[in-house]
Amino acid sequence: MRFNDMPVRRVTSVALLLLSLLLTPHITFADGDFGLLDHRGNFHQLSRYRDHAAVIVLPFSYKDEASLRLAEQVSALAPQLAEQTVLVWLLNASDEPALIRSRTASPGNFPVLIDSSQTVAKTLDVKHLGEFLILDPISMGVLYRGFDDISLLEGVLTEALAAKSIGRPSRLEQSTDALDGTTLTYRFIEQLAGRKISYQTEIAPLLKARCAYCHVENGLAPWAMNRYIMVLGWSPMMREVVITRRMPPGQIDNSVGNWQNTHELSDEEMALLVEWIDQRGPREAGESDPLAEPLPVATEWPRGQPDLIIDVPEQFIPATGNIDFLVKRVALDLPDDRWVSAIAYQVGDKSVLHSLLVYAVDKSMQSTDPDDMIAGEHAEFISVYVPGESDDAFGEQAEYLLTKNKDLVFKLRYLTSGRETLDRTRIGLYFSNGTPERRIRTLALEKPEFTIPANTAMHREVMESEPLASDMLLESYSPHAHSRGRSMAVSVRYPDGREEALINIPNYNYNWQLAYRTAEQKLIPAGSVFKVETVYDNSASNPFNPAPEQTLGQGYRADSEMFSHFIRMVE
Numbered sequence: 001m002r003f004n005d006m007p008v009r010r011v012t013s014v015a016l017l018l019l020s021l022l023l024t025p026h027i028t029f030a031d032g033d034f035g036l037l038d039h040r041g042n043f044h045q046l047s048r049y050r051d052h053a054a055v056i057v058l059p060f061s062y063k064d065e066a067s068l069r070l071a072e073q074v075s076a077l078a079p080q081l082a083e084q085t086v087l088v089w090l091l092n093a094s095d096e097p098a099l100i101r102s103r104t105a106s107p108g109n110f111p112v113l114i115d116s117s118q119t120v121a122k123t124l125d126v127k128h129l130g131e132f133l134i135l136d137p138i139s140m141g142v143l144y145r146g147f148d149d150i151s152l153l154e155g156v157l158t159e160a161l162a163a164k165s166i167g168r169p170s171r172l173e174q175s176t177d178a179l180d181g182t183t184l185t186y187r188f189i190e191q192l193a194g195r196k197i198s199y200q201t202e203i204a205p206l207l208k209a210r211c212a213y214c215h216v217e218n219g220l221a222p223w224a225m226n227r228y229i230m231v232l233g234w235s236p237m238m239r240e241v242v243i244t245r246r247m248p249p250g251q252i253d254n255s256v257g258n259w260q261n262t263h264e265l266s267d268e269e270m271a272l273l274v275e276w277i278d279q280r281g282p283r284e285a286g287e288s289d290p291l292a293e294p295l296p297v298a299t300e301w302p303r304g305q306p307d308l309i310i311d312v313p314e315q316f317i318p319a320t321g322n323i324d325f326l327v328k329r330v331a332l333d334l335p336d337d338r339w340v341s342a343i344a345y346q347v348g349d350k351s352v353l354h355s356l357l358v359y360a361v362d363k364s365m366q367s368t369d370p371d372d373m374i375a376g377e378h379a380e381f382i383s384v385y386v387p388g389e390s391d392d393a394f395g396e397q398a399e400y401l402l403t404k405n406k407d408l409v410f411k412l413r414y415l416t417s418g419r420e421t422l423d424r425t426r427i428g429l430y431f432s433n434g435t436p437e438r439r440i441r442t443l444a445l446e447k448p449e450f451t452i453p454a455n456t457a458m459h460r461e462v463m464e465s466e467p468l469a470s471d472m473l474l475e476s477y478s479p480h481a482h483s484r485g486r487s488m489a490v491s492v493r494y495p496d497g498r499e500e501a502l503i504n505i506p507n508y509n510y511n512w513q514l515a516y517r518t519a520e521q522k523l524i525p526a527g528s529v530f531k532v533e534t535v536y537d538n539s540a541s542n543p544f545n546p547a548p549e550q551t552l553g554q555g556y557r558a559d560s561e562m563f564s565h566f567i568r569m570v571e
């Protein structure tokens, strides 16, 4: 069946023809991994579906009837495709993200992937709405590319899967040149088409703001982004890490809540960077290199001299291998209770320390069992060290009361860097004089017991808080899990029964123990209940999972999991 009876625009005008020439990518990236959020806020990454036979991608727009009808036709095949473990993703690189999210019912109930930077469509070399692509989640290549004739789908899918099963990668690409479907307008690239992208004034400043402060010499990142040639050499890898949303780290769903930093590149930044990489990183003669400018010399304590400096017990880190989480206690000897306004981190060796959680524990708690030290009533989570940042200041005029009956406990995570080292990290506490106007409280929603079955891709654990006894202002939030953590979410149920999503972390990565700060402190009235959720992926498709055949319970070590949500509020 063809769609000749439908109102489709034909590619006839010279302008469009010229445009399509301009759009011809300098490098074709029809293969490769990618990750996108869907209209419900779930994250989908091709390589995480290795246990599926194939993924069908249908580029469509709600404003293009032909492609929409095609998607609806595929939905008739949904039961059969599910049986074959074939996924269907609707790729929307055309409509406004807000419009896509507002359509809660999608054709076939398939996830609608929001490609608002159009970089995934570009990677897959999509030219028209109404094309369909069959992707192999293992090789991440295109098994088949066809268009606007869904009656072919069953046949080509069978053929593609048969070819794949005998290890003969089939590349059955129908030429889409003669396609009647609507051309996908690459609006960002169109804007760039008439001019050259400048390394000096566009790319280097973007990288400086978004990447280079972590990618420093002897930092945690494996390479320093400190000159053009480094960027050029790493550019294929840079493309991959931005397209899969691995970098910048800690990205959350920016449509939920109001947070200071959601860590993603904007659509414009993403499109610009990817296009520059695809043009093989041009740099005009005579352009200077802002990345090569020397960095300001770091002062020892950027906030000024702390009132109390505490040595984190030093750790010998071998050159290679995995290091389990460590839990270390340091006795404090405060003469009086103290109000703390900020905590600063002076990391000994930034190339190995990946996260550091700080807890205050009652001196009376004498157990030396690490699990006891960081859980239960006697332990209070205070702060987390975030790579790339040097301190954690509490909200305006709000302070944390560190009572004199407390010790500090640290939960540390190290990576090895290829060379032996001794990490001597210190933390600095800043005390305030007098009693503050407001007090910091951290609500820790943690589960002392739960079980995650072996080989399970989606294991969900949820918990509700007690109703809040008084009005509170939401200040920041830190989620914590280990390698099986897949996604996290927090919502609130107000006393009138209304529910509101506060944060959605759709692609949690345990290497990034971040604290997310609200852009404005948000009032959570007395009587409200927090609802928190962690989804774990204990399947072989989780790239961080060392042992999918293991059943996991609660524990601080890497061969167990944690369910921790720390909600910091101002009282």
Ligand code: HEC
Pocket (backbone or CB within 6 Å): 207, 210, 211, 212, 214, 215, 220, 221, 222, 234, 237, 238, 241, 242, 247, 248, 249, 265, 387, 388, 511
């Ligand atoms: C908060 C610190 C931080 C920021 C910001 C950051 N990176 Fe990274 N990057 C890292 C660390 C740490 C690693 C190595 C560990 C990992 O992969 O998580 C890394 C790894 C990489 C790698 C190598 C991946 C590999 O598999 O070898 C590339 C490429 C990269 N980053 C590019 C970027 C780009 C491009 C940006 C900005 C758009 C960026 N990074 C922003 C910290 C950062």
